[in-house]
Amino acid sequence: xxxxxxxxxxxxxxxxxxxxxxxxxxxxxxxxxxxxxxxxxxxxxxxxxxxxxxxxxxxxxxxxxxxxxxxxxxxxxxxxxxxxxxxxxxxxxxxxxxxxxxxxxxxxxxxxxxxxxxxxxxxxxxxxxxxxxxxxxxxxxxxxxxxxxxxxxxxxxxxxxxxxxxxxxxxxxxxxxxxxxxxxxxxxxxxxxxxxxxxxxxxxxxxxxxxxxxxxxxxxxxxxxxxxxxxxxxxxxxxxxxxxxxxxxxxxxxxxxxxxxxxxxxxxxxxxxxxxxxxxxxxxxxxxxxxxxxxxxxxxxxxxxxxxxxxxxxxxxxxxxxxxxxxxxxxxxxxxxxxxxxxxxxxxxxxxxxxxxxxxxxxxxxxxxxxxxxx
Numbered sequence: 001x002x003x004x005x006x007x008x009x010x011x012x013x014x015x016x017x018x019x020x021x022x023x024x025x026x027x028x029x030x031x032x033x034x035x036x037x038x039x040x041x042x043x044x045x046x047x048x049x050x051x052x053x054x055x056x057x058x059x060x061x062x063x064x065x066x067x068x069x070x071x072x073x074x075x076x077x078x079x080x081x082x083x084x085x086x087x088x089x090x091x092x093x094x095x096x097x098x099x100x101x102x103x104x105x106x107x108x109x110x111x112x113x114x115x116x117x118x119x120x121x122x123x124x125x126x127x128x129x130x131x132x133x134x135x136x137x138x139x140x141x142x143x144x145x146x147x148x149x150x151x152x153x154x155x156x157x158x159x160x161x162x163x164x165x166x167x168x169x170x171x172x173x174x175x176x177x178x179x180x181x182x183x184x185x186x187x188x189x190x191x192x193x194x195x196x197x198x199x200x201x202x203x204x205x206x207x208x209x210x211x212x213x214x215x216x217x218x219x220x221x222x223x224x225x226x227x228x229x230x231x232x233x234x235x236x237x238x239x240x241x242x243x244x245x246x247x248x249x250x251x252x253x254x255x256x257x258x259x260x261x262x263x264x265x266x267x268x269x270x271x272x273x274x275x276x277x278x279x280x281x282x283x284x285x286x287x288x289x290x291x292x293x294x295x296x297x298x299x300x301x302x303x304x305x306x307x308x309x310x311x312x313x314x315x316x317x318x319x320x321x322x323x324x325x326x327x328x329x330x331x332x333x334x335x336x337x338x339x340x341x342x343x344x345x346x347x348x349x350x351x352x353x354x355x356x357x358x359x360x361x362x363x364x365x366x367x368x369x370x371x372x373x374x375x
Contacts, residue, residue: 011229011309015041015057016216019048019189019209020235020258021326025077025334026315027053027233028069029341034231035066037349041231043157045172045215047208050233051160051188052142058158058175059146068145075110075141077334079103084332093320096333100324107133108329110141112195119193131196135186142182151180159222160188161208161215165197170211172218173200213258220308227307233341234259234314235326250323258326273363276303305363311354312368313344344370 015034017027027050034040040062046054053069060068080102084095107113112133122129151158152175159174162184173184187198187205197204208215216232238259243249280303283291290296315337317325348354351369 010227011307012043012223012226013039013041014043014045014219014223014228014230015054016214016219016230016232017044017046017050017054018214018234018236018258019046019050019191019207020213020315021049022076022329022333023235023315023326023337024049024053025073025337026235026341026344028066028073029338029343030231030233030313030345031057031069031341032066032338033342033345033349035062036346039231039349041156043159043219045159045161045219046188047161047213047215048189048191049235050215051185051208052138054158054160055142055146055151055180055185058156059148059151061150072110072141072145073334073338074331076108077329077331078109079106080330082330082332089318089320092318093322096320096328096330097322097324099330099333100322100328103327103329107137109137111135111138111329113137127196131192132194133196135190135195138186138189139182142185146182146185148181151175159215159218160185161212161218162187162190162198162205163208163210165204165206170208171205172215174222209258216310224306228309230308230310232310232312234312237314237316247322251317251321251325254323254326255317270364270366273305276305277363279303308364309357310364310366311348312366313341313348313370314368315340316370 015031017024031053041057044054044057046052052072056068056072057065080099084092105114112135115128115132115134119129119132154175157174157176158180159172160180161170161172163170173180173187178184183198183200187200188208190196190198190205191207191209195207197206199205213236214232214234216230219228219230236255236258238256240252240255243252279299283296283300283303286296291300318336321328348367348369351367354367354369357365357367
């Protein structure tokens with residue numbers, strides 16, 4: 001085995017999963033390819049659909065994770081199992097629009113169902129008045145497919161992000177500190193006004209994507225001692241073409257809003273690393289009496305930097321997908337997203353730059369090995 005692979009052994013392997021609804025099948029394909037390559041994560045962090053996929057991974061033994069992910073995605077895509085009626089992108093665009101509208105009208109099996117009576121008919125303050133859909137089916141699905149006792153044994157670290165409705169503060173529920181139940185996972189995916197807030201310890205919570213749609217910053221802030229190998233899976237691309245129609249404008253706005261500054265986070269970490277490196281060089285030039293100064297000692301302590309390697313995997317939407325791509329749950333589309341994730345992960349792991357990578361002594365190294373020529 002070559003040296004870069006040996007260097008991987010003592011890194012903490014982290015899978016970071018962004019929110020994105022129906023696009024989350026892409027993350028399941030990533031997880032399958034990681035399992036094939038025996039790259040089981042030690043830590044999974046997710047928001048919204050990423051939290052659900054993360055719980056499915058952390059809440060099952062490695063040999064059953066793909067099976068459980070498949071069971072979840074088969075269930076939520078069982079409402080429309082027919083294939084597109086005609087070949088071609090225009091026909092596929094019509095099919096996807098019809099599928100998204102159908103799911104919005106009747107709900108998604110094992111996930112959510114329309115409220116009846118509708119929310120508008122409930123009095124203000126009633127729990128049913130706060131959302132178009134009831135997510136009780138999701139709780140049942142989570143209980144069926146996830147071993148929460150396993151999660152709380154901390155065999156794999158799990159972190160899911162949510163927002164406190166009352167305070168507006170972002171919070172992570174982490175099995176290294178908290179006992180995780182289905183409600184914690186549901187809270188991370190409770191995107192208003194579609195889904196109701198989820199109450200935990202007397203406080204209501206909404207989808208973490210309202211504040212930040214990726215847990216990357218949380219992971220980097222939480223672990224500053226061990227070296228990290230982060231597999232960052234995004235479902236919305238921050239980069240894209242200038243829209244030409246209203247429909248394209250709506251899709252582009254959603255991509256920008258939910259891409260959640262992934263590249264900004266990594267760029268910030270690179271700048272922080274440069275500042276810490278500069279201070280350490282300055283520290284070596286200081287006379288001994290100045291090194292004992294409390295301010296200098298504090299800066300010396302916080303300038304310690306672990307090595308972080310980030311492999312970015314970003315879903316790139318097809319031309320026929322629209323701003324409804326995150327709630328279009330047909331079986332055909334789910335299988336396409338899954339296949340795309342599996343392909344992108346396999347391609348990245350085969351890439352020469354990844355195989356030949358050398359883990360840095362410190363700082364942040366970012367790989368995006370599936371980027372097309374225009375991105």
